[in-house]
Amino acid sequence: MPVSVGRSLAIIFTVAGTIFFTRLIPFLFFPKGKEIPPIIRYLGRVLPPAVIGMLVIYCLKNVSVLAAPFGLPEFIAVAAVIMLHVWKRNNLLSIGAGTALYMFLIQVVF
Known part of the structure; x- marks a missing residue:
């Protein structure tokens, strides 16, 4: 089953956004200067x-x-x-x- 251009772009942007936000989350929870908890x-x-x-x-x-x-x-x-x-x-x-x-x-x- 072929995938339309719109659906392909939606998949690409969804994956890119997900990767971006999963890479961003640690910087939000542990900003520079804040000590990382021992368990982490x-x-x-x-x-x-x-x-x-x-x-x-x-x-x-x-x-x-x-x-x-x-x-x-x-x-x-x-x-x-x-x-x-x-x-x-x-x-x-x-x-x-x-x-x-x-x-x-x-x-x-x-």
Whole structure:
């Protein structure tokens, strides 16, 4: 079903407005000079690793270690992501390279 130009623009503006306001809200609640509450600092410190951990588990939930290729492409790609991240400390580089390596492994090698 094709989407009209008006509907497309409405979707674009709605998404852009939503993103803008979600980025603006922290500055409204925590203006410059006002101390950030300890619970917010705690959540900012522990939630990113927790979310990444959940994403890793979700991504690897259907990996079969009992059938060929025994999860080797996934294990190699995860190891590459970890090593690159520890070495370069760059999320985009490590995740991008790990994804490219995984795609190469499942298409060409395994």
